[in-house]
Amino acid sequence: MFASARTFWMILIVHNPAIDAKEMDPMLGRMDRTAPVASGIATSLLLHGALIIAVFVGSIYSDRVVEEELGYDIVFDQVELLQLGEEKPKAELPRIPNPAPAAPAQPVVDNSKPKEMPAEPVVDTQAVKEQERQRREDQAKVEHDTRQKKMQDALSALHNPNRPVNTDTPAGSADGIAGGTVSDAAMANLMGTYQAKLLAEFSRYWEIPSTITAQEKSSLAGQVHVYVRLSDSGHIVSYSFRKLSSNEQFNASIERVLKRFQVQFGGRALPMPDNPQVRQAVVMRGLELKNWEDVNR
Amino acid sequence: MNIKQFSLAMLRSIAAVVLIASLAFGSEAFAQTSQEQDAPPPVSGIEIDVRVGARRVLVPLAVPDTQQPAGESQGVSTRVQEILRRNLDLAGYFQILPVDSFFFDPSKEGLSPADINFQNWFNVGAQGLIKSAVRVQGDKIQLDLRLYAVDKGRPITLKWTAQPVARGEVDAQVNDFINAVIEHYTGQRGIFGTRIVYAQRDPNGLKQIFSMDMDGTNRVQITRNRAINLLPTAGSGAVYYTSYQDNNPDLWVYRGGENKKLSSRRGQNSGAAYCNGKLALTLSMGGENADVYLIDPNDGKILRRLTDHWAIDTSPTWSADCSQIAFVSGRSGGPQIYVMNADGSDQRRLTHQGSYNSNPSWAPRGDLIAFSARDQFNRFDIFTVDLQGNIERLSQDQGNNEEPTFSPDGRYLIFTSDRGGRGKRLWLMTSDGEIQRLITTDGAGFTEPSWSR
Numbered sequence: 001m002f003a004s005a006r007t008f009w010m011i012l013i014v015h016n017p018a019i020d021a022k023e024m025d026p027m028l029g030r031m032d033r034t035a036p037v038a039s040g041i042a043t044s045l046l047l048h049g050a051l052i053i054a055v056f057v058g059s060i061y062s063d064r065v066v067e068e069e070l071g072y073d074i075v076f077d078q079v080e081l082l083q084l085g086e087e088k089p090k091a092e093l094p095r096i097p098n099p100a101p102a103a104p105a106q107p108v109v110d111n112s113k114p115k116e117m118p119a120e121p122v123v124d125t126q127a128v129k130e131q132e133r134q135r136r137e138d139q140a141k142v143e144h145d146t147r148q149k150k151m152q153d154a155l156s157a158l159h160n161p162n163r164p165v166n167t168d169t170p171a172g173s174a175d176g177i178a179g180g181t182v183s184d185a186a187m188a189n190l191m192g193t194y195q196a197k198l199l200a201e202f203s204r205y206w207e208i209p210s211t212i213t214a215q216e217k218s219s220l221a222g223q224v225h226v227y228v229r230l231s232d233s234g235h236i237v238s239y240s241f242r243k244l245s246s247n248e249q250f251n252a253s254i255e256r257v258l259k260r261f262q263v264q265f266g267g268r269a270l271p272m273p274d275n276p277q278v279r280q281a282v283v284m285r286g287l288e289l290k291n292w293e294d295v296n297r
Numbered sequence: 298m299n300i301k302q303f304s305l306a307m308l309r310s311i312a313a314v315v316l317i318a319s320l321a322f323g324s325e326a327f328a329q330t331s332q333e334q335d336a337p338p339p340v341s342g343i344e345i346d347v348r349v350g351a352r353r354v355l356v357p358l359a360v361p362d363t364q365q366p367a368g369e370s371q372g373v374s375t376r377v378q379e380i381l382r383r384n385l386d387l388a389g390y391f392q393i394l395p396v397d398s399f400f401f402d403p404s405k406e407g408l409s410p411a412d413i414n415f416q417n418w419f420n421v422g423a424q425g426l427i428k429s430a431v432r433v434q435g436d437k438i439q440l441d442l443r444l445y446a447v448d449k450g451r452p453i454t455l456k457w458t459a460q461p462v463a464r465g466e467v468d469a470q471v472n473d474f475i476n477a478v479i480e481h482y483t484g485q486r487g488i489f490g491t492r493i494v495y496a497q498r499d500p501n502g503l504k505q506i507f508s509m510d511m512d513g514t515n516r517v518q519i520t521r522n523r524a525i526n527l528l529p530t531a532g533s534g535a536v537y538y539t540s541y542q543d544n545n546p547d548l549w550v551y552r553g554g555e556n557k558k559l560s561s562r563r564g565q566n567s568g569a570a571y572c573n574g575k576l577a578l579t580l581s582m583g584g585e586n587a588d589v590y591l592i593d594p595n596d597g598k599i600l601r602r603l604t605d606h607w608a609i610d611t612s613p614t615w616s617a618d619c620s621q622i623a624f625v626s627g628r629s630g631g632p633q634i635y636v637m638n639a640d641g642s643d644q645r646r647l648t649h650q651g652s653y654n655s656n657p658s659w660a661p662r663g664d665l666i667a668f669s670a671r672d673q674f675n676r677f678d679i680f681t682v683d684l685q686g687n688i689e690r691l692s693q694d695q696g697n698n699e700e701p702t703f704s705p706d707g708r709y710l711i712f713t714s715d716r717g718g719r720g721k722r723l724w725l726m727t728s729d730g731e732i733q734r735l736i737t738t739d740g741a742g743f744t745e746p747s748w749s750r
Binding site for chain 1: 341342343344345346347348349350351352353354355356389390424448482483649650651670672673678680688689690693729731732
């Protein structure tokens with residue numbers, strides 16, 4: 001740095017006619033004008049070059065020093081990527097479910113040209129009749145022979161003192177009756193099946209007016225109780241409300257669904273149990289329709 | 298009489314009384330016992346729990362043409378039957394049976410039960426029947442409006458009485474009858490005859506303030522200036538709105554047929570909401586960001602500052618009891634719905650779904666707030682949120698639907714929609730979003746409705 005400053009100062013003195021160089025610098029009096037400039041440039045180049053070489057050598061040497069100090073290569077084994085956190089679900093506004101309606105089933109119609117009917121074969125009717133008659137005669141003879149044999153075997157068995165006798169007691173209920181009955185469990189099972197069919201029919205025809213809100217509907221559940229008598233064909237012959245709700249529109253909606261199955265109005269028939277005993281119980285005892293709760297929101 | 302004779306006489310008297318009493322009450326007891334023995338016990342049937350899915354249906358109503366038994370009514374009968382059919386349909390509870398589905402001539406029937414063949418009405422599927430007649434008596438109109446239950450074949454007593462009215466009051470009386478019919482079926486009176494205020498863009502691109510009945514009739518223009526007027530709200534017989542007529546969004550009030558400036562602070566004076574003598578307003582105080590303030594509805598003086606946040610706070614709406622305010626704030630980075638107490642305390646965020654939620658309207662019953670929001674498809678729709686932050690959607694896939702306002706009974710909402718591609722119009726829907734009907738059948742550019750309570 002000092003050499004550079006002196007070089008700059010020397011250049012200034014030498015090239016400035018106002019300055020007496022010999023007075024400024026006594027050494028300049030004994031030297032040529034170009035020599036100081038050249039020496040300054042050379043010095044600067046030498047210093048800069050030395051600096052560059054030093055940086056270059058140092059960069060090479062430092063890696064080697066690190067390696068020599070450690071004595072081994074740094075190897076990363078079993079690297080596991082850190083989890084940065086779970087992706088948050090997007091806070092999007094809800095959408096109303098709107099399933100596309102099912103496409104209507106198209107009837108399969110075969111529009112292709114119908115195949116031509118094969119020609120009818122020529123049949124010898126006389127021979128066919130003869131064959132049929134023979135076949136019937138043979139069959140009758142076989143049946144006759146079989147019957148005769150069975151009769152002979154049965155007659156023989158009557159006179160067999162060693163024929164087997166069944167002394168087992170037949171299984172049955174202690175309070176069973178001739179012909180058998182449906183047990184309680186079976187009755188409950190059959191009644192459950194019947195109940196499901198009956199409720200499916202009510203669900204098809206029960207309509208609640210929109211004047212009743214969802215909240216009102218849920219509060220009206222359990223308030224209505226109807227006693228219904230059915231005919232053997234499944235029509236309602238009579239009904240009576242044992243208990244009514246506080247909402248006239250709700251009561252009227254239940255009465256409308258009952259009238260749909262009432263015989264006086266030419267109504268539809270409700271499903272009846274297949275089992276005769278269950279059917280008889282339904283007709284004799286009637287139905288107590290309770291609760292009347294709409295499960296739809 | 299000596300003591301012995303007296304005692305014997307007393308004993309005979311007591312014995313006679315006992316005998317008579319036993320004969321009298323004993324026969325009664327015997328009769329009661331025999332009655333109990335005679336009454337058969339109720340038959341016990343097979344118990345079945347009816348838990349099924351029922352269908353929710355509109356009540357089918359038949360509304361035949363209005364009769365004119367006293368001669369020509371100069372168009373009043375046509376007007377009456379139009380209002381009956383349209384508004385009963387608007388109510389969202391009824392299915393008005395088409396007139397051409399009547400296979401008989403209803404004009405041959407009278408209005409009294411003896412003149413009506415209820416079997417015919419039953420056969421066309423009607424559950425209710427509305428019979429109407431008009432008589433002109435000088436300059437007064439006498440209406441005869443009746444509701445019948447078809448299945449019972451008898452008239453229904455409504456909380457409505459017919460009175461002779463002037464021609465200009467016919468609409469109001471018919472709406473009153475309709476409200477009584479709704480009260481019979483739902484237990485709550487209808488909302489026909491209530492009014493809404495709104496802003497409508499005119500052909501010059503400016504906006505003026507109007508009011509009208511909620512069914513779209515009886516429109517009255519409130520502002521007539523060459524400026525933009527917006528965000529109207531009704532309260533206590535007045536209409537508050539913001540107007541740029543003095544080159545600043547000032548708050549004006551229309552009362553008694555006159556418009557008066559109420560708040561003219563530099564910057565925003567907008568989004569007024571009235572509740573029981575209190576007026577909440579958005580002010581930006583000449584450069585500060587917008588915040589919600591309480592001002593005096595009479596002189597516009599600031600009573601209290603409710604929000605003080607660097608983000609924009611605007612669009613206040615009051616709860617039914619005037620104890621809380623819902624408003625829109627951008628403090629979380631985008632407009633969301635917040636609630637606070639009426640004194641500005643306890644401010645908390647309500648909506649956490651969606652990125653752009655605005656235009657809150659608090660229901661007059663319960664704690665439900667309707668608002669418009671932009672969904673993931675960049676469409677605006679109407680939603681409701683309760684105070685627990687549960688959001689329900691009321692409209693979807695039908696254009697852009699915004700700016701909801703609740704009816705006074707909370708059963709309906711009016712909102713703007715551009716569905717149908719005919720510009721923004723006003724629509725009415727039930728509060729569950731199931732029934733939606735167009736109110737403004739003519740014109741477009743309807744915005745910012747506010748239902749008067």
